[in-house]
Amino acid sequence: MPAMQTLKQYFKEQFTLFLFVSVLFVVGVVFGAVMVNALSLEQKQELGRYLSSFYRTIQDGAQVDGKQSMLAAFSLHMKWILLIWTLGLSVIGLPLILVLDFLKGVLIGFSVGFMVGQLSWKGIAFALVSIAPPNLIVVPAILICSVVSISFSLFIIKNRLVRRSGTIYHPFMRYSGVTLAMGVCMFGAALLEAFVSPTMMKWVTPMLAALTN
Template structure:
Protein backbone atom coordinates (compact mmCIF):
# COMPACT_ATOMS: atom_id res chain seq x y z
CA UNK A 1 0.00 0.00 0.00
CA UNK A 2 2.86 2.33 0.87
CA UNK A 3 4.55 1.68 -2.47
CA UNK A 4 1.26 2.35 -4.28
CA UNK A 5 0.87 5.69 -2.52
CA UNK A 6 4.45 6.61 -3.35
CA UNK A 7 3.97 5.61 -7.00
CA UNK A 8 0.79 7.67 -7.20
CA UNK A 9 2.57 10.65 -5.66
CA UNK A 10 5.47 10.31 -8.11
CA UNK A 11 3.08 10.03 -11.05
CA UNK A 12 0.80 12.93 -10.02
CA UNK A 13 2.18 15.24 -12.76
CA UNK A 14 1.38 12.57 -15.35
CA UNK A 15 -2.15 12.17 -14.01
CA UNK A 16 -2.66 15.93 -14.18
CA UNK A 17 -1.30 16.02 -17.74
CA UNK A 18 -3.50 13.16 -18.94
CA UNK A 19 -6.56 14.65 -17.21
CA UNK A 20 -5.97 18.06 -18.82
CA UNK A 21 -5.46 16.41 -22.21
CA UNK A 22 -8.73 14.51 -21.81
CA UNK A 23 -10.60 17.68 -20.78
CA UNK A 24 -9.18 19.56 -23.77
CA UNK A 25 -10.51 16.70 -25.92
CA UNK A 26 -13.96 17.05 -24.31
CA UNK A 27 -13.97 20.78 -25.04
CA UNK A 28 -12.80 20.20 -28.62
CA UNK A 29 -15.50 17.57 -29.15
CA UNK A 30 -18.19 19.91 -27.85
CA UNK A 31 -17.00 22.67 -30.19
CA UNK A 32 -17.05 20.25 -33.13
CA UNK A 33 -20.85 20.16 -32.85
CA UNK A 34 -20.96 23.73 -34.18
CA UNK A 35 -18.94 22.68 -37.21
CA UNK A 36 -21.57 20.21 -38.43
CA UNK A 37 -23.27 21.06 -41.69
CA UNK A 38 -27.07 21.26 -41.86
CA UNK A 39 -27.19 17.95 -43.72
CA UNK A 40 -25.06 16.25 -41.08
CA UNK A 41 -27.26 17.65 -38.32
CA UNK A 42 -30.37 16.35 -40.06
CA UNK A 43 -28.83 12.90 -40.53
CA UNK A 44 -27.85 12.72 -36.87
CA UNK A 45 -31.26 13.96 -35.75
CA UNK A 46 -32.98 11.31 -37.88
CA UNK A 47 -30.76 8.56 -36.47
CA UNK A 48 -31.37 9.67 -32.89
CA UNK A 49 -35.14 9.93 -33.40
CA UNK A 50 -35.13 6.33 -34.65
CA UNK A 51 -32.89 5.29 -31.74
CA UNK A 52 -35.18 6.91 -29.15
CA UNK A 53 -38.27 5.42 -30.77
CA UNK A 54 -36.72 1.94 -30.68
CA UNK A 55 -35.84 2.44 -27.02
CA UNK A 56 -39.34 3.67 -26.22
CA UNK A 57 -40.97 0.70 -27.94
CA UNK A 58 -38.60 -1.70 -26.22
CA UNK A 59 -37.60 -3.22 -29.54
CA UNK A 60 -34.85 -5.76 -29.80
CA UNK A 61 -31.96 -5.64 -32.20
CA UNK A 62 -29.04 -3.28 -31.97
CA UNK A 63 -30.10 -2.16 -28.51
CA UNK A 64 -29.37 -3.05 -25.87
CA UNK A 65 -25.91 -4.15 -26.95
CA UNK A 66 -24.68 -7.46 -25.62
CA UNK A 67 -22.29 -7.71 -22.70
CA UNK A 68 -19.69 -9.24 -25.02
CA UNK A 69 -19.79 -6.33 -27.46
CA UNK A 70 -19.58 -3.67 -24.75
CA UNK A 71 -16.81 -5.45 -22.85
CA UNK A 72 -14.87 -6.09 -26.07
CA UNK A 73 -15.05 -2.40 -27.02
CA UNK A 74 -13.66 -1.24 -23.67
CA UNK A 75 -11.06 -4.03 -23.52
CA UNK A 76 -9.82 -3.22 -27.04
CA UNK A 77 -9.27 0.37 -25.95
CA UNK A 78 -7.47 -0.85 -22.83
CA UNK A 79 -5.42 -3.36 -24.82
CA UNK A 80 -4.37 -0.77 -27.37
CA UNK A 81 -3.10 1.52 -24.60
CA UNK A 82 -1.20 -1.43 -23.08
CA UNK A 83 0.42 -2.36 -26.39
CA UNK A 84 1.42 1.23 -27.12
CA UNK A 85 3.07 1.38 -23.70
CA UNK A 86 5.42 -1.44 -24.67
CA UNK A 87 7.23 0.67 -27.25
CA UNK A 88 8.94 4.02 -27.45
CA UNK A 89 7.04 5.11 -30.54
CA UNK A 90 3.74 4.24 -28.86
CA UNK A 91 3.99 7.09 -26.38
CA UNK A 92 2.33 9.71 -28.64
CA UNK A 93 -0.35 7.17 -29.52
CA UNK A 94 -1.39 6.89 -25.86
CA UNK A 95 -1.85 10.64 -25.65
CA UNK A 96 -3.82 10.67 -28.90
CA UNK A 97 -6.16 7.97 -27.57
CA UNK A 98 -6.81 9.93 -24.37
CA UNK A 99 -7.52 13.08 -26.36
CA UNK A 100 -9.77 11.19 -28.79
CA UNK A 101 -11.74 9.62 -25.92
CA UNK A 102 -12.42 13.12 -24.63
CA UNK A 103 -13.48 14.26 -28.10
CA UNK A 104 -16.00 11.40 -28.41
CA UNK A 105 -17.59 12.16 -25.04
CA UNK A 106 -17.55 15.92 -25.60
CA UNK A 107 -19.16 15.59 -29.02
CA UNK A 108 -21.85 13.19 -27.79
CA UNK A 109 -22.84 15.30 -24.79
CA UNK A 110 -22.48 18.56 -26.72
CA UNK A 111 -24.76 17.36 -29.51
CA UNK A 112 -27.41 15.99 -27.13
CA UNK A 113 -27.50 19.23 -25.17
CA UNK A 114 -27.43 21.40 -28.29
CA UNK A 115 -30.21 19.44 -29.97
CA UNK A 116 -32.47 18.61 -27.03
CA UNK A 117 -31.56 21.19 -24.35
CA UNK A 118 -32.10 20.00 -20.77
CA UNK A 119 -33.72 16.78 -21.97
CA UNK A 120 -30.55 15.98 -23.90
CA UNK A 121 -28.50 16.71 -20.79
CA UNK A 122 -30.72 14.36 -18.79
CA UNK A 123 -30.27 11.62 -21.40
CA UNK A 124 -26.49 12.18 -21.37
CA UNK A 125 -26.51 11.87 -17.57
CA UNK A 126 -28.14 8.42 -17.72
CA UNK A 127 -26.56 7.06 -20.91
CA UNK A 128 -23.04 8.54 -21.09
CA UNK A 129 -22.08 9.70 -17.61
CA UNK A 130 -22.56 6.63 -15.33
CA UNK A 131 -20.16 4.19 -16.99
CA UNK A 132 -17.73 6.86 -18.13
CA UNK A 133 -17.35 8.15 -14.57
CA UNK A 134 -15.74 4.75 -13.98
CA UNK A 135 -14.22 4.01 -17.39
CA UNK A 136 -12.31 7.31 -17.63
CA UNK A 137 -10.38 6.85 -14.34
CA UNK A 138 -9.55 3.27 -15.39
CA UNK A 139 -8.24 4.43 -18.77
CA UNK A 140 -6.33 7.27 -17.12
CA UNK A 141 -4.62 4.86 -14.71
CA UNK A 142 -3.74 2.55 -17.59
CA UNK A 143 -2.50 5.48 -19.67
CA UNK A 144 -0.26 6.75 -16.87
CA UNK A 145 1.08 3.23 -16.31
CA UNK A 146 1.73 2.85 -20.05
CA UNK A 147 3.45 6.25 -20.27
CA UNK A 148 5.55 5.44 -17.19
CA UNK A 149 6.65 2.09 -18.64
CA UNK A 150 7.38 3.64 -22.02
CA UNK A 151 9.51 6.34 -20.36
CA UNK A 152 11.30 3.60 -18.40
CA UNK A 153 12.16 1.86 -21.67
CA UNK A 154 13.41 5.14 -23.16
CA UNK A 155 15.64 5.78 -20.15
CA UNK A 156 17.00 2.25 -19.91
CA UNK A 157 17.29 1.27 -23.55
CA UNK A 158 17.79 4.44 -25.55
CA UNK A 159 19.53 6.72 -23.06
CA UNK A 160 21.45 3.79 -21.58
CA UNK A 161 20.70 4.88 -18.00
CA UNK A 162 20.18 1.37 -16.70
CA UNK A 163 18.51 1.36 -13.30
CA UNK A 164 17.83 -2.36 -12.97
CA UNK A 165 15.98 -5.18 -14.65
CA UNK A 166 12.90 -4.47 -16.69
CA UNK A 167 11.21 -7.59 -15.29
CA UNK A 168 9.74 -6.02 -12.15
CA UNK A 169 8.33 -2.89 -13.87
CA UNK A 170 6.93 -5.09 -16.64
CA UNK A 171 5.26 -7.43 -14.12
CA UNK A 172 3.73 -4.44 -12.32
CA UNK A 173 2.54 -3.08 -15.65
CA UNK A 174 0.84 -6.36 -16.54
CA UNK A 175 -0.64 -6.72 -13.05
CA UNK A 176 -2.19 -3.25 -13.08
CA UNK A 177 -3.63 -3.79 -16.56
CA UNK A 178 -5.20 -7.11 -15.51
CA UNK A 179 -6.84 -5.49 -12.47
CA UNK A 180 -8.15 -2.68 -14.66
CA UNK A 181 -9.47 -5.25 -17.15
CA UNK A 182 -11.48 -6.90 -14.36
CA UNK A 183 -12.89 -3.51 -13.39
CA UNK A 184 -13.83 -2.95 -17.04
CA UNK A 185 -15.81 -6.21 -17.00
CA UNK A 186 -17.74 -4.99 -13.97
CA UNK A 187 -18.42 -1.62 -15.61
CA UNK A 188 -19.53 -3.41 -18.79
CA UNK A 189 -22.05 -5.41 -16.74
CA UNK A 190 -23.56 -2.17 -15.43
CA UNK A 191 -23.62 -0.69 -18.94
CA UNK A 192 -25.29 -3.81 -20.35
CA UNK A 193 -28.07 -4.40 -17.82
CA UNK A 194 -28.61 -1.13 -15.93
CA UNK A 195 -27.93 1.70 -18.40
CA UNK A 196 -30.54 0.58 -21.01
CA UNK A 197 -33.28 0.69 -18.36
CA UNK A 198 -32.37 4.26 -17.47
CA UNK A 199 -32.23 5.19 -21.16
CA UNK A 200 -35.70 3.73 -21.75
CA UNK A 201 -37.02 5.85 -18.90
CA UNK A 202 -35.72 9.09 -20.45
CA UNK A 203 -36.14 8.30 -24.17
CA UNK A 204 -39.87 9.22 -24.43
CA UNK A 205 -39.04 12.79 -23.38
CA UNK A 206 -36.88 13.25 -26.47
CA UNK A 207 -39.32 11.87 -29.02
CA UNK A 208 -41.21 14.20 -31.36
CA UNK A 209 -44.86 14.54 -30.32
CA UNK A 210 -45.97 12.83 -33.54
CA UNK A 211 -44.08 9.66 -32.57
CA UNK A 212 -45.81 9.21 -29.22
Protein backbone atom coordinates in the same frame (compact mmCIF):
# COMPACT_ATOMS: atom_id res chain seq x y z
CA MET B 1 -1.57 -3.75 3.11
CA PRO B 2 1.93 -3.30 1.61
CA ALA B 3 0.70 -3.77 -1.97
CA MET B 4 -1.92 -1.04 -1.60
CA GLN B 5 0.59 1.30 0.04
CA THR B 6 3.06 0.70 -2.77
CA LEU B 7 0.40 1.38 -5.40
CA LYS B 8 -0.75 4.51 -3.55
CA GLN B 9 2.83 5.75 -3.37
CA TYR B 10 3.30 5.06 -7.08
CA PHE B 11 0.25 7.09 -8.08
CA LYS B 12 1.32 9.85 -5.73
CA GLU B 13 4.67 10.01 -7.50
CA GLN B 14 2.91 10.12 -10.86
CA PHE B 15 0.47 12.89 -9.87
CA THR B 16 1.88 15.35 -12.41
CA LEU B 17 1.45 12.82 -15.19
CA PHE B 18 -2.10 12.08 -14.03
CA LEU B 19 -2.87 15.78 -14.10
CA PHE B 20 -1.44 16.13 -17.59
CA VAL B 21 -3.44 13.28 -19.16
CA SER B 22 -6.59 14.43 -17.32
CA VAL B 23 -6.25 17.96 -18.70
CA LEU B 24 -5.62 16.51 -22.16
CA PHE B 25 -8.79 14.45 -21.87
CA VAL B 26 -10.82 17.49 -20.75
CA VAL B 27 -9.45 19.51 -23.68
CA GLY B 28 -10.61 16.68 -25.93
CA VAL B 29 -14.12 16.83 -24.40
CA VAL B 30 -14.31 20.56 -25.06
CA PHE B 31 -12.99 20.13 -28.59
CA GLY B 32 -15.53 17.37 -29.27
CA ALA B 33 -18.40 19.55 -28.04
CA VAL B 34 -17.24 22.43 -30.25
CA MET B 35 -16.97 20.07 -33.24
CA VAL B 36 -20.76 19.69 -33.20
CA ASN B 37 -21.07 23.27 -34.46
CA ALA B 38 -18.76 22.46 -37.38
CA LEU B 39 -21.11 19.82 -38.80
CA SER B 40 -22.93 20.62 -42.01
CA LEU B 41 -26.72 20.80 -42.03
CA GLU B 42 -26.95 17.47 -43.85
CA GLN B 43 -24.69 15.78 -41.30
CA LYS B 44 -26.71 17.17 -38.40
CA GLN B 45 -29.95 16.00 -40.00
CA GLU B 46 -28.59 12.50 -40.62
CA LEU B 47 -27.27 12.13 -37.07
CA GLY B 48 -30.44 13.73 -35.74
CA ARG B 49 -32.59 11.11 -37.48
CA TYR B 50 -30.47 8.35 -35.98
CA LEU B 51 -30.72 9.86 -32.49
CA SER B 52 -34.48 10.38 -32.80
CA SER B 53 -34.92 6.79 -33.98
CA PHE B 54 -32.90 5.51 -31.01
CA TYR B 55 -34.86 7.74 -28.63
CA ARG B 56 -38.20 6.44 -29.98
CA THR B 57 -36.97 2.85 -29.77
CA ILE B 58 -36.20 3.30 -26.07
CA GLN B 59 -39.49 5.11 -25.54
CA ASP B 60 -41.44 2.24 -27.16
CA GLY B 61 -39.82 -0.20 -24.73
CA ALA B 62 -37.80 -2.21 -27.23
CA GLN B 63 -35.94 -5.14 -25.70
CA VAL B 64 -32.15 -5.16 -25.84
CA ASP B 65 -29.98 -8.27 -25.75
CA GLY B 66 -28.09 -7.50 -22.55
CA LYS B 67 -25.53 -10.28 -22.92
CA GLN B 68 -24.68 -9.31 -26.49
CA SER B 69 -24.46 -5.63 -25.57
CA MET B 70 -22.22 -6.44 -22.61
CA LEU B 71 -19.83 -8.50 -24.73
CA ALA B 72 -19.69 -5.80 -27.41
CA ALA B 73 -19.04 -3.05 -24.85
CA PHE B 74 -16.41 -5.10 -23.02
CA SER B 75 -14.66 -5.91 -26.30
CA LEU B 76 -14.56 -2.24 -27.27
CA HIS B 77 -13.24 -1.09 -23.88
CA MET B 78 -10.60 -3.81 -23.79
CA LYS B 79 -9.37 -2.81 -27.24
CA TRP B 80 -8.68 0.67 -25.88
CA ILE B 81 -6.60 -0.44 -22.90
CA LEU B 82 -4.84 -3.23 -24.79
CA LEU B 83 -3.85 -0.75 -27.48
CA ILE B 84 -2.55 1.61 -24.80
CA TRP B 85 -0.70 -1.29 -23.15
CA THR B 86 0.89 -2.25 -26.47
CA LEU B 87 1.92 1.32 -27.24
CA GLY B 88 3.53 1.55 -23.80
CA LEU B 89 5.89 -1.26 -24.71
CA SER B 90 7.48 0.86 -27.44
CA VAL B 91 9.08 4.26 -27.13
CA ILE B 92 7.54 5.49 -30.38
CA GLY B 93 4.08 4.65 -29.06
CA LEU B 94 4.27 7.20 -26.24
CA PRO B 95 2.80 10.19 -28.17
CA LEU B 96 0.06 7.94 -29.58
CA ILE B 97 -1.11 7.22 -26.03
CA LEU B 98 -1.71 10.93 -25.57
CA VAL B 99 -3.56 11.03 -28.88
CA LEU B 100 -5.87 8.23 -27.66
CA ASP B 101 -6.63 10.14 -24.43
CA PHE B 102 -7.48 13.24 -26.43
CA LEU B 103 -9.58 11.20 -28.88
CA LYS B 104 -11.54 9.57 -26.05
CA GLY B 105 -12.38 13.02 -24.76
CA VAL B 106 -13.42 14.15 -28.24
CA LEU B 107 -15.78 11.18 -28.64
CA ILE B 108 -17.48 11.81 -25.30
CA GLY B 109 -17.64 15.57 -25.81
CA PHE B 110 -19.09 15.17 -29.29
CA SER B 111 -21.71 12.64 -28.15
CA VAL B 112 -22.91 14.77 -25.25
CA GLY B 113 -22.72 17.99 -27.27
CA PHE B 114 -24.79 16.54 -30.08
CA MET B 115 -27.42 15.16 -27.70
CA VAL B 116 -27.75 18.54 -26.03
CA GLY B 117 -27.86 20.31 -29.40
CA GLN B 118 -30.62 18.05 -30.72
CA LEU B 119 -32.71 17.40 -27.60
CA SER B 120 -31.93 20.51 -25.50
CA TRP B 121 -32.36 19.83 -21.77
CA LYS B 122 -33.67 16.35 -22.55
CA GLY B 123 -30.31 15.65 -24.14
CA ILE B 124 -28.57 16.46 -20.86
CA ALA B 125 -30.82 14.07 -18.94
CA PHE B 126 -30.43 11.39 -21.60
CA ALA B 127 -26.64 11.75 -21.58
CA LEU B 128 -26.59 11.45 -17.78
CA VAL B 129 -28.29 8.05 -17.88
CA SER B 130 -26.76 6.67 -21.10
CA ILE B 131 -23.21 8.01 -21.38
CA ALA B 132 -22.25 8.96 -17.83
CA PRO B 133 -22.66 5.67 -15.85
CA PRO B 134 -20.18 3.46 -17.76
CA ASN B 135 -17.77 6.32 -18.38
CA LEU B 136 -17.45 6.95 -14.66
CA ILE B 137 -15.41 3.73 -14.76
CA VAL B 138 -14.11 3.74 -18.34
CA VAL B 139 -12.49 7.19 -18.30
CA PRO B 140 -10.51 6.76 -15.03
CA ALA B 141 -9.45 3.28 -16.17
CA ILE B 142 -8.16 4.61 -19.49
CA LEU B 143 -6.35 7.49 -17.80
CA ILE B 144 -4.73 5.13 -15.29
CA CYS B 145 -3.64 2.80 -18.10
CA SER B 146 -2.25 5.80 -19.95
CA VAL B 147 -0.23 6.97 -16.96
CA VAL B 148 1.33 3.56 -16.29
CA SER B 149 2.01 3.13 -20.02
CA ILE B 150 3.73 6.48 -20.33
CA SER B 151 5.63 5.81 -17.10
CA PHE B 152 6.79 2.44 -18.43
CA SER B 153 7.89 3.98 -21.74
CA LEU B 154 9.88 6.61 -19.86
CA PHE B 155 11.45 3.85 -17.75
CA ILE B 156 12.55 2.05 -20.92
CA ILE B 157 14.04 5.26 -22.32
CA LYS B 158 15.86 6.06 -19.10
CA ASN B 159 17.09 2.64 -17.99
CA ARG B 160 17.36 0.58 -21.16
CA LEU B 161 18.19 3.01 -23.94
CA VAL B 162 20.20 5.68 -22.10
CA ARG B 163 21.92 4.02 -19.14
CA ARG B 164 21.25 0.37 -20.04
CA SER B 165 20.88 -0.55 -16.37
CA GLY B 166 18.29 -2.04 -14.06
CA THR B 167 15.91 -4.95 -14.50
CA ILE B 168 12.73 -4.59 -16.51
CA TYR B 169 10.91 -7.53 -14.91
CA HIS B 170 9.34 -5.83 -11.88
CA PRO B 171 8.28 -2.63 -13.72
CA PHE B 172 6.79 -4.76 -16.50
CA MET B 173 4.86 -6.96 -14.05
CA ARG B 174 3.51 -3.90 -12.24
CA TYR B 175 2.60 -2.34 -15.57
CA SER B 176 0.79 -5.47 -16.77
CA GLY B 177 -0.85 -5.99 -13.38
CA VAL B 178 -2.39 -2.51 -13.37
CA THR B 179 -3.59 -3.02 -16.94
CA LEU B 180 -5.18 -6.34 -15.96
CA ALA B 181 -6.89 -4.67 -12.99
CA MET B 182 -8.28 -1.99 -15.31
CA GLY B 183 -9.53 -4.79 -17.55
CA VAL B 184 -11.60 -6.07 -14.62
CA CYS B 185 -12.93 -2.54 -14.14
CA MET B 186 -13.85 -2.45 -17.83
CA PHE B 187 -15.92 -5.59 -17.32
CA GLY B 188 -17.83 -3.74 -14.61
CA ALA B 189 -18.30 -0.79 -16.97
CA ALA B 190 -19.62 -3.14 -19.67
CA LEU B 191 -22.16 -4.55 -17.20
CA LEU B 192 -23.31 -1.02 -16.41
CA GLU B 193 -23.55 -0.15 -20.08
CA ALA B 194 -25.50 -3.30 -20.97
CA PHE B 195 -27.87 -3.64 -18.02
CA VAL B 196 -27.98 -0.48 -15.90
CA SER B 197 -27.93 2.28 -18.53
CA PRO B 198 -30.75 0.77 -20.68
CA THR B 199 -32.91 0.37 -17.58
CA MET B 200 -32.27 3.98 -16.58
CA MET B 201 -33.02 5.14 -20.13
CA LYS B 202 -36.32 3.24 -20.14
CA TRP B 203 -37.17 4.83 -16.81
CA VAL B 204 -36.24 8.39 -17.78
CA THR B 205 -37.50 8.52 -21.39
CA PRO B 206 -41.26 8.33 -20.60
CA MET B 207 -40.81 11.02 -17.95
CA LEU B 208 -39.09 13.29 -20.48
CA ALA B 209 -41.82 12.62 -23.04
CA ALA B 210 -44.52 13.42 -20.47
CA LEU B 211 -42.87 16.68 -19.52
CA THR B 212 -42.82 17.85 -23.14
CA ASN B 213 -46.47 17.02 -23.82
